[in-house]
Amino acid sequence: MKTVLVVDDSLAMARLLEKIINDSGEFTCVGIARDGAEAIKMNHSEKPDIICMDMNMPGMDGLTALRSLVLLDKKVKVVMVTSLGGVGDKFKEALKLGARNVISKPFEADGVLRILREL
Amino acid sequence: MAVKFFGQFLVEKGMVSREDLLAALDLQEQKNLKFGEMAMKMGYVTLADIQHAHRSQFSQDMKLGDLLLAAGLLSADQLQEIITRQKETHLYIGEALVQVGSLTGEQLQRHLIEFNLDQAPYVSERVELPAGIANGKTWEMTVDLTYKMITRVLGLPFRTEKCRIVGTIGTNFMMAALDLSGDVEARYILSVSAGVQKMVARAILREESVEHESAEILEDTVMEFINVVCGNVAAKASQTGEVIDINPPVTIRPEVEGLPVPAGHTALCFPIHVGEGEKMELLLLIRG
Numbered sequence: 470m471k472t473v474l475v476v477d478d479s480l481a482m483a484r485l486l487e488k489i490i491n492d493s494g495e496f497t498c499v500g501i502a503r504d505g506a507e508a509i510k511m512n513h514s515e516k517p518d519i520i521c522m523d524m525n526m527p528g529m530d531g532l533t534a535l536r537s538l539v540l541l542d543k544k545v546k547v548v549m550v551t552s553l554g555g556v557g558d559k560f561k562e563a564l565k566l567g568a569r570n571v572i573s574k575p576f577e578a579d580g581v582l583r584i585l586r587e588l
Numbered sequence: 589m590a591v592k593f594f595g596q597f598l599v600e601k602g603m604v605s606r607e608d609l610l611a612a613l614d615l616q617e618q619k620n621l622k623f624g625e626m627a628m629k630m631g632y633v634t635l636a637d638i639q640h641a642h643r644s645q646f647s648q649d650m651k652l653g654d655l656l657l658a659a660g661l662l663s664a665d666q667l668q669e670i671i672t673r674q675k676e677t678h679l680y681i682g683e684a685l686v687q688v689g690s691l692t693g694e695q696l697q698r699h700l701i702e703f704n705l706d707q708a709p710y711v712s713e714r715v716e717l718p719a720g721i722a723n724g725k726t727w728e729m730t731v732d733l734t735y736k737m738i739t740r741v742l743g744l745p746f747r748t749e750k751c752r753i754v755g756t757i758g759t760n761f762m763m764a765a766l767d768l769s770g771d772v773e774a775r776y777i778l779s780v781s782a783g784v785q786k787m788v789a790r791a792i793l794r795e796e797s798v799e800h801e802s803a804e805i806l807e808d809t810v811m812e813f814i815n816v817v818c819g820n821v822a823a824k825a826s827q828t829g830e831v832i833d834i835n836p837p838v839t840i841r842p843e844v845e846g847l848p849v850p851a852g853h854t855a856l857c858f859p860i861h862v863g864e865g866e867k868m869e870l871l872l873l874i875r876g
Binding site for chain 2: 478479480481482484485488525526527551552553554555556557558560561564565569570571572573574575576580583584587
């Protein structure tokens with residue numbers, strides 16, 4: 470089963486994503502990081518197959534963390550989960566920095582899982 | 589389920605690859621001239637004019653066209669001509685995807701229909717604001733999108749009340765606030781009673797009961813809701829070229845007497861009725 474690390478400063482959103490991932494029977498959530506810096510540490514310790522990361526977080530934000538994660542490992546599979554997905558410039562920046570896709574909030578479980586399956 | 593731009597919709601649905609979209613976006617960057625580039629191409633200004641306009645007006649937050657107009661380097665007619673030419677020659681992302689070979693013309697037309705259907709719930713409706721509010725269209729869209737998200741994300745039936753300008757922000761059980769910056773400067777606040785907070789939490793967590801949840805989680809759900817609303821406001825604004833940045837949301841626990849409106853700000857209050865004995869208000873604290 471593929472493993473997923475969830476990165477979100479919102480506990481509520483992290484819990485919802487964790488539930489969608491674990492209920493799928495196809496993926497398992499191996500941890501929740503609350504900001505970008507923690508995500509980098511947990512990516513090293515947990516070695517997840519996929520990282521689902523929020524963009525707008527206090528401390529180290531999602532795009533800064535994405536840049537570092539890709540720099541450390543070009544093959545890292547990061548999907549940004551954000552309410553800013555519809556802002557063309559932000560979407561483009563995320564893809565250019567190496568994100569594999571962007572999930573817009575609000576999202577449905579089906580949409581999240583379809584994107585995870587494609588990775 | 590969110591406000592999207594066409595390219596994002598196509599990648600999310602797996603209709604075009606990430607790589608093809610990036611190629612199309614690069615093509616757009618090459619073909620779509622910025623205002624200054626178009627003005628120079630049309631022979632109305634020189635690079636030196638643009639640099640001069642920036643230098644002479646450095647303390648003002650104005651668009652380049654307005655800077656050139658204010659500096660007397662461009663006439664109003666020329667300004668309009670440049671904007672019209674930009675619009676006429678604009679390469680849209682769908683056409684760019686056809687040009688890079690990712691879609692056929694027929695596929696593009698079909699996906700555009702699907703996209704318009706997906707985005708139909710977010711077509712703006714009129715919200716009445718008091719006269720004389722700066723950036724009125726943006727705030728109308730913000731309030732309208734909030735109402736739409738209360739329906740679509742929270743699933744709550746509600747009734748709105750006419751907007752009023754307030755001198756004090758009335759107290760409530762909790763408020764979630766998020767600062768908007770960029771082309772506008774304002775604080776977006778959602779004020780909720782304890783009952784409404786639980787309604788929001790049930791919807792965000794997708795749980796039947798939230799009685800066992802901690803205060804932190806309950807507050808967090810209201811913050812996440814306004815984060816989603818404001819992100820979608822930024823997306824909608826970007827469709828008309830307006831730049832709105834959002835900051836992480838915060839919680840405010842107001843005193844009994846409420847919060848004073850800071851000097852230099854206008855506070856707009858939009859009461860939202862969701863049930864007997866419950867209180868929900870959207871407040872926009874607009875600078876200027």
